[in-house]
Amino acid sequence: MSLPLPRSDRRRRPTPRSHRPPDNARRNATFQGGKDARRVGNIPPFPSKPPASARQSPAAAAAAHSRLASAARGAMQPDANSPSLRLARVAAHLNPQRPQMEEEGAPALRPAACRAKGGAPGFKVAILGAAGGIGQPLSMLMKMNPLVSVLHLYDVVNTPGVTADVSHMDTGAVVRGFLGAQQLDAALTGMDLVIIPAGLPRKPGMTRDDLFNKNAGIVRILCEGVARCCPDAIVNLISNPVNSTVPIAAEVFKKAGTYNPKRLLGVTTLDVVRANTFVAEVLGVNPRDVNVPVVGGHAGVTILPLLSQVTPPSSFTQEEIKYLTNRIQNGGTEVVEAKAGAGSATLSMAFAAAKFGDACLRAMRGEGGIVECSYVASQVTELPFFATKVRLGRGGAEEILLLGPLNEFERVGLEAAKKELSESIQKGIAFVNK
Numbered sequence: 001m002s003l004p005l006p007r008s009d010r011r012r013r014p015t016p017r018s019h020r021p022p023d024n025a026r027r028n029a030t031f032q033g034g035k036d037a038r039r040v041g042n043i044p045p046f047p048s049k050p051p052a053s054a055r056q057s058p059a060a061a062a063a064a065h066s067r068l069a070s071a072a073r074g075a076m077q078p079d080a081n082s083p084s085l086r087l088a089r090v091a092a093h094l095n096p097q098r099p100q101m102e103e104e105g106a107p108a109l110r111p112a113a114c115r116a117k118g119g120a121p122g123f124k125v126a127i128l129g130a131a132g133g134i135g136q137p138l139s140m141l142m143k144m145n146p147l148v149s150v151l152h153l154y155d156v157v158n159t160p161g162v163t164a165d166v167s168h169m170d171t172g173a174v175v176r177g178f179l180g181a182q183q184l185d186a187a188l189t190g191m192d193l194v195i196i197p198a199g200l201p202r203k204p205g206m207t208r209d210d211l212f213n214k215n216a217g218i219v220r221i222l223c224e225g226v227a228r229c230c231p232d233a234i235v236n237l238i239s240n241p242v243n244s245t246v247p248i249a250a251e252v253f254k255k256a257g258t259y260n261p262k263r264l265l266g267v268t269t270l271d272v273v274r275a276n277t278f279v280a281e282v283l284g285v286n287p288r289d290v291n292v293p294v295v296g297g298h299a300g301v302t303i304l305p306l307l308s309q310v311t312p313p314s315s316f317t318q319e320e321i322k323y324l325t326n327r328i329q330n331g332g333t334e335v336v337e338a339k340a341g342a343g344s345a346t347l348s349m350a351f352a353a354a355k356f357g358d359a360c361l362r363a364m365r366g367e368g369g370i371v372e373c374s375y376v377a378s379q380v381t382e383l384p385f386f387a388t389k390v391r392l393g394r395g396g397a398e399e400i401l402l403l404g405p406l407n408e409f410e411r412v413g414l415e416a417a418k419k420e421l422s423e424s425i426q427k428g429i430a431f432v433n434k
């Protein structure tokens with residue numbers, strides 16, 4: 001994974017800041033402009049002094065802000081340092097708009113326009129559920145990803161704050177926020193990758209399946225949006241119960257006529273992240289040097305770590321195998337209980353989702369040899385969905401890798417996993433077709 005820290009600005013040429021629009025103003029202006037973004041040439045003349053109203057009236061300040069934005073779009077124009085621009089900047093600063101948020105009723109983004117607004121070439125990524133426990137740190141991590149040029153943050157609550165906050169990070173991706181169902185289509189239009197952590201988390205005593213009634217409907221609505229607005233996007237589905245929400249998404253896409261199984265990926269990376277960590281603890285090595293394939297699904301016994309296939313090759317006692325398998329299968333519950341009613345894993349999940357999202361983006365860019373575990377449409381077993389290692393490519397899950405040789409303990413675990421998985425899959429399919 002490559003998630004570099006924000007690049008420092010300190011070595012830039014020492015132009016006094018008052019002589020040029022702030023970086024964020026230039027960036028925000030670039031993406032705020034909508035259709036106007038390409039009309040950078042003709043900046044109307046500013047009055048030599050700002051009208052008094054610009055300091056008092058929001059409308060006038062907004063007009064000044066808009067003129068500043070137009071001017072800033074042509075930030076390298078010869079008159080960018082003119083006194084009128086400086087005064088307009090002050091006026092806009094005194095009464096700023098919320099430039100990162102989509103205005104209600106604004107026309108939906110067009111795919112072509114969207115990329116042109118990006119700070120750098122790269123992919124357009126949407127996070128649905130961006131204001132939640134996973135969504136917020138995941139938004140931050142994706143803003144740090146150099147492969148992302150445009151980052152759309154959608155939620156039914158609190159996106160203005162999260163968007164304003166994340167948009168101040170001095171990394172290349174342009175951030176735009178979308179609030180509520182009426183802005184879902186604008187959030188999704190033109191996206192290359194859609195990451196979905198929307199939905200309720202568990203409380204102590206609940207299973208992931210207990211979330212089905214609430215989260216199934218949320219996932220259906222969001223996937224209907226994906227089918228309408230970015231049918232070619234790769235979808236990373238995090239919302240639980242993943243064993244059922246991925247089949248739900250597949251049925252939604254089938255009904256819409258947009259289903260491509262390669263592009264629908266259930267995120268099970270947290271199981272691998274946990275397995276690497278716990279195995280590394282037992283072996284006394286750095287978790288970064290360990291890779292444990294985890295197959296099956298993402299709930300209880302369906303989470304099947306293949307300890308016989310750990311790299312680097314390692315051997316474990318029976319006691320270690322039982323301890324590790326149990327801890328990996330119950331890692332989510334360990335966090336739910338420790339949080340004591342305040343939710344489930346969010347930070348480690350955001351880390352895992354950012355890692356998986358980065359792998360998808362690198363593969364979409366054409367990088368070869370990227371293999372990650374994911375819960376996908378599969379023929380590796382008799383079940384229609386199963387998590388195994390998959391080779392990621394430009395189109396998503398390009399190749400589903402086989403399970404490889406299993407030991408007796410793993411074969412028994414596989415049968416238990418398949419039994420529970422089968423029910424969860426059927427439940428998801430039935431939900432959409434009832």
Ligand code: NAD
Nearest residue numbers: 129131132133134155156198199200201238239240270349
């Ligand atoms: P959270 O409650 O903190 O955040 C969920 C967010 O989803 C909230 O901001 C909420 O407003 C938003 N939301 C609800 N309905 C929405 C809708 N219709 N459209 C858009 N956004 C909507 O929960 P969390 O801790 O972030 O967990 C989110 C989901 O991820 C849960 O279902 C949880 O079980 C799951 N999860 C999965 C894994 C995994 O490994 N796949 C790991 C951890 C958590």
Ligand code: LMR
Nearest residue numbers: 202240331332333344345
């Ligand atoms: C996890 O594995 O942490 C998530 O699936 C959340 C949960 O409910 O355990």
